[in-house]
Amino acid sequence: MTDYSSFACEETKVHEELLEKVKRDLPDEDKLYDLAELFKVFGDSTRIRILFVLFEAEVCVCDLASALCMTQSAISHQLKILKANKLVKSRREGKAMFYSLADDHVRTIIEQGMEHVEE
Amino acid sequence: MTDYSSFACEETKVHEELLEKVKRDLPDEDKLYDLAELFKVFGDSTRIRILFVLFEAEVCVCDLASALCMTQSAISHQLKILKANKLVKSRREGKAMFYSLADDHVRTIIEQGMEHVEE
DNA sequence: TAAACAAATGAACAATTGTTCATATGTTTA
């Protein structure tokens, strides 16, 4: 990593170098936006709690609602967001709809987050 | 992982078993809240962009502002949030304040997120 | 010490978001 720290803010030449490097390496605006949107999904404690329950088992909507002491509607709205972002998948079984984790990124991301807050 | 999926929603006995397990294993309400708060920090594209710039180098506030084409005030407000959540650290050098990444969880979390959105 | 510069902060406003309530859709069973 280049060290720019010894230059004051008037030293425009070196900073232009940095700014060009940043503009070259920064991912597309679209991708950064998608990334922020993804983390926004994790940024709600109801959705985090849903994911934690799904770490244990495949669970239907009504059980999620009673496990988390929330209305069926609230849970259903949040599941829709989780599904739209491919964090969970669903499967119908008769009247019930069962939800489970979509893949293992979810686990890793939450584990890393947990490590951070537990420090 | 126990399979509860073959039971309908009326089968209250097995579900109670699941609900008890969930209540036992679910982290404290406080911890889940903190975790959601952490992800909320990642859930804004300005802050994501700041972090990406800091992947490259230690950078002062005015350079962050010009790199991201935003006002100094907006960047400063966001840096305060990043710092409060221990994602960045700062160091004064004369008039300038230099910011850098606080630890490597930040990188891991963002990398995992990137993998997910790129799928 | 006064002027200039870099960063931080508080108040205000617009935009976004999570929950509730009412209702619709889809599936089973009597």
Add this chain to the structure above:
DNA sequence: TAAACATATGAACAATTGTTCATTTGTTTA
């Protein structure tokens, strides 16, 4: 087929959040 059940959805409301503008704090230097 009608009733019952599980889930999904749309509208509305309160709460939260990001940016701007004006101002303050902290540091250097003329």
